[in-house]
Amino acid sequence: MDNTQYSEKVMEHFLNPHNVGELPDANGIGNVGNPICGDIMRLYIKVQDGRIVDAKFKTFGCGAAIATSSMVTDLVRGKTIDEALQISNKAVAEALGGLPKVKMHCSVLAEEALRAAIEDYRKKQGQ
Ligand code: FES
Ligand code: FES
Numbered sequence: 233m234d235n236t237q238y239s240e241k242v243m244e245h246f247l248n249p250h251n252v253g254e255l256p257d258a259n260g261i262g263n264v265g266n267p268i269c270g271d272i273m274r275l276y277i278k279v280q281d282g283r284i285v286d287a288k289f290k291t292f293g294c295g296a297a298i299a300t301s302s303m304v305t306d307l308v309r310g311k312t313i314d315e316a317l318q319i320s321n322k323a324v325a326e327a328l329g330g331l332p333k334v335k336m337h338c339s340v341l342a343e344e345a346l347r348a349a350i351e352d353y354r355k356k357q358g359q
Contacts, residue, residue, distance in 0.1 A: 238295065239329030246295040251305035255288040260353030262345040268337045271297050275345035277308065279353050284308045284316055289345070296331055296338035300324050304342040313350055319343065 238246075255276035262275040271293030278286040287305040291297050304324050308316045321339035325331045331339060 237332060238299075238335075239331075241327075241329040242296065242299045242331065245299035245302040245328065249298050249302035251288045251302065252290070253288050254290065255286060258286075258288075259356060260349040260351075262348030262350070262352060264341060264344040264348050266293070266297070266337065266341045269294070271338070271341060273297065273301055273341045273345045275301070275305070275342075275349045277346075277349045277353060279313065282312055284311050284313070291341075293341065294335070294338060296335040297341050299328055300331075300339045300342040301345070303327050304346055308346060313353075316346060316350060319346060 258276035258278050260277040265272045273291040276288045277284050287308050289301040291301040321343035324342050325339045
């Protein structure tokens with residue numbers, strides 16, 4: 233993948249992101265900011281019986297941030313907490329058919345938001 237070209241999958245998720253919005257009955261919320269560019273993401277998860285049954289996001293950021301947010305909410309659905317913690321920013325980027333090199337930092341936002349949401353969930357459960 234060269235430095236500026238977006239994959240078709242990235243464009244798909246950017247133009248038509250999945251799971252945008254708030255999740256009123258979320259029991260884990262992750263707020264993160266990207267120190268490199270200042271973009272921000274909020275990720276909501278709903279955990280039931282140890283599994284993430286729903287996820288939504290709001291992202292104020294670039295196309296790659298939107299696409300990776302969209303992809304991570306797809307990827308976590310149905311996963312256990314432990315499985316969700318295995319999802320790396322690289323896995324999110326790969327699921328999107330790759331990201332231009334200069335946009336790899338955008339995928340870190342998705343991974344960190346997911347971790348923050350899980351941490352918040354655990355805190356709320358008193359774990
Ligand atoms: Fe320009 Fe994120 S820094 S869109
Ligand atoms: Fe900031 Fe993409 S440029 S997340």
